[in-house]
Amino acid sequence: MSERAARRRDCVVHLYALSLNETAMLGFFFRHYDEIVDRYFIYDDGSTDGTLEMLRAHPKVECRRFERLVPDSFTLSAHHFHENVWKQSRGRSDWVFLTPIDEHLCHPDMRSYLERCRNEGVTAIPALGYEMISRKLPAAGNKLCESITTGVPDRQSSKLSIFNPAAVDRTGYTVGRHHAFPRGTIIYPPSDEVVLLHYKHVDPAYTVKRQHLLAQGFSDGDRANNWGEQYGVPEETILRHFEWLEVHAVDIKSSTYDPDRDHRGLRTWRLSRPHECALHYWKRFRQAAPVFMNRHKSLRGLLRTVRYLRRRLDGL
DSSP states (O other): OOHHHHHHHHSOEEEEEEESSOHHHHHHHHHHHTTTOSEEEEEESOOOSSHHHHHHHSTTEEEEEOOOSSTTOHHHHHHHHHHHGGGGGTTTOSEEEEOOTTEEEEOTTHHHHHHHHHHTTOOEEEEEEEEEEOSSOOOTTOOHHHHOOEEEEOGGGOEEEEEOTTTEEEOOBOTTSSOBOOEESOOOOSSOOOEEEEEEESOHHHHHHHHHHHHTTOOHHHHHTTTTGGGGOOHHHHHHHHHHHHHHOEETTSTTOOHHHHOOSOOGGGSSSHHHHHHHHHHHHHHHHHHHHHHOOSHHHHHHHHHHHHHHHTTO
């Protein structure tokens, strides 16, 4: 056994995720994370498509049932899950990954990077988010991060998904987990080397079917707060978004592209207080409001503008 191999085994990584009918993505998920993760903890929300059989067949997976602790709100139940589930890894792992099945956290050498961060005292590793785009999923046996490399920088996907469970007292996630204001011994790396590749728009037929499936999982409490409304949009809206992504996508594997330098989205972990994030979105709202009002000269347009601001500030 080489000295480097021994050091790699010393760094223990746990991954937590929710699942629901993930057979199309699970193979790619495991192919990406198996060389990084020592133990998976997957909480299933009622899969019926063979997902449970795939999870139970994987030697590193502990498959459990996701409990909706807030019966009338999937969103609040998921929020409680993300705030608490990782705590069972305290004293058992050096790092936890908190991620959906279709989000791949990437670094050219993730295990070595995690070791370096641990040795340098880093305790929280945010990722720069990208909404990846493709018209077709690659064949089984491929890695998505190698087969689909074009995407659009996405501030909603730029978030904290990797941290040391012993150093974090609470994650401080906002509803939806798009922002985090953790408490504890929080030390970020000096630069952002990890990217989060969200493989949601990888085939139009898959995306339409997936969106409609997820929309059915939201309850009255979610709808009352407009949580999950993005999953209920009509098919033509989804297809138009595919076209928009294709126009604005960049190749993140290009030799001339540096995510840390070129990703322009808000990095909340570089702000010292939550109110600075709120101030950022307030400035953006003031800039966007005249555009909204010119486009929608009606009460509906005003309500849409207010809802835009509310989504951005929700949970801060």
